[in-house]
Amino acid sequence: AQSVSQHNHHVILSEAASLELGCNYSYGGTVNLFWYVQYPGQHLQLLLKYFSGDPLVKGIKGFEAEFIKSKFSFNLRKPSVQWSDTAEYFCAVNQPNAGKSTFGDGTTLTVKP
């Protein structure tokens, strides 16, 4: 069965620090990759996605992610975080045309002002 690992459970950063959240998946074939964000008390929202093409994808609010096929990874990055980035971040993977995605357990990001 496909699995998704988010190694960092809780990350604490100061404003303006750089961010990298790890995501690794287990499936060796073609995959679609996503990052979702959940702000406190809210529902999950799509941050960015990768299907094919340029492995560096840019999403909303200055976030980007890089797909490295050889490492089965899709890490999320942001050069300079803000207090408003405090949220939980979920990585998700699915095979094209699959009925459902597999979500990681999430990483809680706390940004100190």
Added chain:
Amino acid sequence: NAGVTQTPKFRILKIGQSMTLQCTQDMNHNYMYWYRQDPGMGLKLIYYSVGAGITDKGEVPNGYNVSRSTTEDFPLRLELAAPSQTSVYFCASRNRDGYTFGSGTRLTVV
């Protein structure tokens, strides 16, 4: 465009009571899902549907039932509520571009 609409937003149930969480989407997505999210935990898939008339169990289906009579609606039924079902429930629909989540139902069973 409303997206995914869940009702109610909050509910308190007594042990043994039943209720239905409503979910409707207006994006004509074939795929729909119910997840529960416990404090500090990730998403656990309860049930999902790949189209009207087709449903399947997820990771934690016990104590729940679903139906999918139309593309738009995917209600979740709780029978004989138990304290272990206290959680936040999210309905979602999906197309190729990813999931769209509803705003959630916070359920407390006392």
